[in-house]
Amino acid sequence: MASVEVKNISRSFGSFKALDNVSMYFEDGGFYALLGPSGSGKTTLLRMIAGFDYPDTGHIEMNGESVERVPLEKRNIGMVFQNYALFPNLSVFENVAFGLDVRGVAREETRNRVRKALELVQLGKLEDRKPHQLSGGQRQRVALARAIVINPRVLLLDEPLGALDKALRLDMQVELKRIQRETGITTVFVTHDQEEALTMADRIGLLKDGKLVEEGRPEEIYNRPKSLFAATFLGDANIFEGMSNERGITLASGETIAVAGEKPASGQTGCCAVRPERIRIVSGAQQELENVVEGRVERRLFAGNSTTLFVNHKERQIRVGVPNIGSLVPADGETVTLTWAAESTVPLARD
Amino acid sequence: MSKTTRFLSALGRGYVVLLLAFLYLPIFIMGLMSFNASPFYQLPMKWSTTWYEALSQDDRLVGAALNSLQIAIITTVIASILGTAASLAFFRYNFKGKKVLQTLLLPPIAIPWLITGTAMLVFFYGVGIGRGLHAILLGHVALALPYVIIVVNARLQTFAPELEEAARSLGASQWQITRRITLPYIAPGVIAGGLFAFAVSFDQFVVSYFLATPGQTTLPVEIYAAIRKGFTPEINAVSTIIIVISMALMLFTARFYKFGGNG
Ligand SMILES: Nc1ncnc2c1ncn2[C@@H]1O[C@H](COP(=O)(O)OP(=O)(O)O)[C@@H](O)[C@H]1O
Ligand SMILES: [Mg+2]
Numbered sequence: 001m002a003s004v005e006v007k008n009i010s011r012s013f014g015s016f017k018a019l020d021n022v023s024m025y026f027e028d029g030g031f032y033a034l035l036g037p038s039g040s041g042k043t044t045l046l047r048m049i050a051g052f053d054y055p056d057t058g059h060i061e062m063n064g065e066s067v068e069r070v071p072l073e074k075r076n077i078g079m080v081f082q083n084y085a086l087f088p089n090l091s092v093f094e095n096v097a098f099g100l101d102v103r104g105v106a107r108e109e110t111r112n113r114v115r116k117a118l119e120l121v122q123l124g125k126l127e128d129r130k131p132h133q134l135s136g137g138q139r140q141r142v143a144l145a146r147a148i149v150i151n152p153r154v155l156l157l158d159e160p161l162g163a164l165d166k167a168l169r170l171d172m173q174v175e176l177k178r179i180q181r182e183t184g185i186t187t188v189f190v191t192h193d194q195e196e197a198l199t200m201a202d203r204i205g206l207l208k209d210g211k212l213v214e215e216g217r218p219e220e221i222y223n224r225p226k227s228l229f230a231a232t233f234l235g236d237a238n239i240f241e242g243m244s245n246e247r248g249i250t251l252a253s254g255e256t257i258a259v260a261g262e263k264p265a266s267g268q269t270g271c272c273a274v275r276p277e278r279i280r281i282v283s284g285a286q287q288e289l290e291n292v293v294e295g296r297v298e299r300r301l302f303a304g305n306s307t308t309l310f311v312n313h314k315e316r317q318i319r320v321g322v323p324n325i326g327s328l329v330p331a332d333g334e335t336v337t338l339t340w341a342a343e344s345t346v347p348l349a350r351d
Numbered sequence: 352m353s354k355t356t357r358f359l360s361a362l363g364r365g366y367v368v369l370l371l372a373f374l375y376l377p378i379f380i381m382g383l384m385s386f387n388a389s390p391f392y393q394l395p396m397k398w399s400t401t402w403y404e405a406l407s408q409d410d411r412l413v414g415a416a417l418n419s420l421q422i423a424i425i426t427t428v429i430a431s432i433l434g435t436a437a438s439l440a441f442f443r444y445n446f447k448g449k450k451v452l453q454t455l456l457l458p459p460i461a462i463p464w465l466i467t468g469t470a471m472l473v474f475f476y477g478v479g480i481g482r483g484l485h486a487i488l489l490g491h492v493a494l495a496l497p498y499v500i501i502v503v504n505a506r507l508q509t510f511a512p513e514l515e516e517a518a519r520s521l522g523a524s525q526w527q528i529t530r531r532i533t534l535p536y537i538a539p540g541v542i543a544g545g546l547f548a549f550a551v552s553f554d555q556f557v558v559s560y561f562l563a564t565p566g567q568t569t570l571p572v573e574i575y576a577a578i579r580k581g582f583t584p585e586i587n588a589v590s591t592i593i594i595v596i597s598m599a600l601m602l603f604t605a606r607f608y609k610f611g612g613n614g
Contacts, residue, residue: 052516072519079520085513089535098531099521150521 001186002063002153003028004049009058011044018044019055020210026154028063031180032188033197036207037233042190045207046156049188051075062153078147078185080157084139086131092118092142093127099150117149120179137168144176148183155180157189161196173200194234198222206230223275224261228348231273236308238279238318239348244270248342253314258290258342271348276308277321278344281336290342293318297334311336378594385587402588412589415573418484419553422569426491426552431545433492434499439533441500442507443515456497464557467494472561486562487569491552498551499544506540542604553597 004026011019019041026032034042047053049060051072060067067075087095096117100110118124121141131139140160147155160176161169177200180187191197197204198218206214206221206229214221214230225231228239242251245266248259257272264270282288295313307329309320320338322329330336384392388399406412441453459467471490472482480486510533518528534541556571563572570593574586 050520052520073522073524076522077520079517081513081517083511083513085511085517087514087518087532089532098518098523102518102521102523102527102531146517146521 001028001184004154004186004188005059005061005064006045006049007059007061009045009048009055009060011041011048011053011055017210019048021058022207022210022212023058024205024212024215026186026188028186029184030186031177031200031202032186033201033204034188034190034207035194035197035204035234036192038192040207041210042192042207043158044210046158046188046190049154050077050079050156076150076153078150078152078155080140080143080147080155080160082159082162084131084143086139086142086146088131090130091127092123092129092131092134095131095142096127096146096149099146103150113149114145117145120148120182121145121175136164137172140164140172141175144179148179148185152185155185155187157187159190159192162191162193169196176200198234206233208233224346225273226349228271228273231346231348236276236319236321237273238276239271239273240345241269241271244268248272248345249347253316255293255314257345259345259347260342261347263347273346273348274340274344275321276319277306277323279318279320279338279340281309281320281322281330282339283337288337289339291345292337292339294335294337297330297332297336299332300329309336311338313338381587382591382594385584385591387584390584402584405583406585406588409585412570412573412577412585415568415570416589416593418568419570422484422488422491423549423553425488426495427545427549429492430495430499430548431541434496434544434548435503435534435537435541437496437500438503438507438537439529441504442510456500459494460497464494464555468558468561471558475562482562482564484567487559490558490562491555494555494558495548495551498547499541502544502547503537503540506537506543510536546601546604549600550597553593 005024007023009019009022010017022041022045034045036042044053048055051067051070054068062075087098090098093114096114097110100113105113114127115124118127121144123138123141123145126134126138131142134142140163144160157176161172164172173196176189189200201218203215203217204221205212208229213227214225221230222234225234225237231237231239240249240251240257242249242257244250244264245256248257248263249270249272250256259272263272280289282292293313295311295318298310298312298317300310301308305324307322307324309322309330311318311320318338383396385402386396386398386400387393388397388401441449468490471486471493475481475486475489480489514532514536515528518532523531554571555569556575559569560572560575563569568576570589574589577583577586
């Protein structure tokens with residue numbers, strides 16, 4: 001097992017910059033998500049760490065040693081592909097044993113290690129099946145067992161759950177997390193699904209147009225995003241734009257939104273974000289927070305565990321997340337008072 | 352099934368039966384006549400194995416048949432190996448002029464064998480290879496290669512490149528990947544390509560005719576020479592044997608690798 005560090009990596013395809021000066025540290029034993037929209041360079045970065053491709057400039061280190069010149073087959077990396085890439089002519093057992101066979105591991109030891117790996121992914125009984133006789137979730141597990149049986153220094157997964165249906169995906173998220181914790185292998189997985197990244201990873205690297213926009217723990221990056229992109233890509237956010245001053249941000253309508261934390265210098269344009277679930281509806285004597293606005297409920301979107309209200313306030317639409325805890329949800333057309341804390345209002349850098 | 356569908360289905364079946372009759376009837380009659388005692392195809396048939404006995408005494412025909420078989424087998428082996436290697440090179444590497452090289456594989460198939468044969472004769476003569484069985488073998492390999500490459504290539508198109516990448520990431524060397532992952536997958540393509548190579552060589556008349564020397568020749572050339580001297584039903588006999596062997600070979604591989612048909 002190993003820590004991995006990429007330093008100032010760039011990679012162009014023709015005139016197109018797929019990766020632009022990306023640096024990121026992956027701690028030994030950590031579980032990392034590379035998150036970003038399609039085409040943001042996630043796969044390209046993963047393939048560089050694996051050794052399928054080489055950076056134009058920059059360095060890659062494992063345990064502090066440079067690995068740029070080490071070919072893929074010598075890097076000792078476990079890789080799980082989006083389409084699993086199971087060898088169709090080999091059985092489940094032979095698939096998992098492949099990495100040990102080519103290393104010349106003794107037969108007895110191979111059998112033990114393969115059995116252990118298959119047990120870890122809960123596939124013990126299927127070792128004689130061929131890949132085409134397995135379900136999507138089972139193939140996924142075989143691919144995982146095949147990658148970890150070689151005791152890789154790093155486990156890399158490219159959209160590992162992308163091909164599974166939702167229920168199975170949630171199961172596999174839990175499984176993957178358990179397996180990662182049990183093995184302690186440094187793991188980097190690529191996803192375009194923000195929820196998946198938030199649930200599974202210890203840390204998230206957010207990519208956009210080949211640049212690393214933000215990096216941090218899921219709570220940090222969700223609760224205190226630094227950029228407009230992070231605020232809107234990781235879940236929903238109400239965005240307010242205006243002139244910055246000592247209290248917060250003054251909108252074109254003349255109201256001022258109170259903002260806590262470091263804001264742009266006074267007199268400059270700036271923007272801030274509030275997550276819908278941070279906004280509360282107050283009535284009567286209930287305590288109001290730093291920000292208070294009134295509006296009319298325009299429509300409601302029921303989503304099971306919560307309802308999103310679209311509230312009209314001075315030509316502006318504010319989205320409010322009301323948790324489904326059994327209380328009455330305001331009806332369409334009702335006038336409501338909204339309130340949220342300055343703490344919940346996050347200043348953003350423009351991008 | 353509706354009435355129309357049933358009618359159309361019967362029509363389709365009739366059509367296919369006719370087509371196959373057209374293909375098989377001449378062959379069938381030839382086989383039948385090889386057992387007819389009369390050399391002039393007289394009917395009613397009188398069963399006899401005279402022509403097979405005569406054939407076994409005919410050293411020229413038997414010798415030529417063995418030559419043909421030997422050349423076809425060696426051609427199959429060499430063309431399959433070289434052709435598969437070339438297909439893998441096209442599949443794995445992006446090199447300069449790849450598209451052009453790939454496209455250049457097709458025209459030789461369309462060039463009439465008469466012209467290819469003449470060109471080979473002139474060329475082999477010029478560079479000192481000359482004529483004889485070795486020249487025939489060389490010519491057949493050259494003729495067969497494009498077929499193998501094209502067929503194996505078609506199979507490789509359905510092979511996911513991630514499979515080789517996965518094997519590499521697991522620490523396999525290029526040779527281990529080829530032997531354990533890629534070759535087993537493309538095996539049906541290699542077999543099909545090999546069959547083409549065998550057919551191209553075993554059937555080959557024109558190119559062999561140009562490159563053969565009087566003593567050393569192949570079966571098609573020998574049959575042609577025999578017919579010019581005067582037709583004997585021995586030819587029917589040898590042809591029937593060849594047909595039985597080739598059809599058995601084809602049917603076996605078709606069954607084994609599920610080419611054609613669906614079931
Ligand atoms: N081998 C390549 N040749 C040309 N362009 C490529 C190549 N690999 C990736 N790209 C381009 O780089 C960009 C980033 O690709 P990728 O890393 O696959 O994105 P992601 O995985 O985030 O969806 C895409 O626009 C893609 O078209
Ligand atoms: Mg990708």
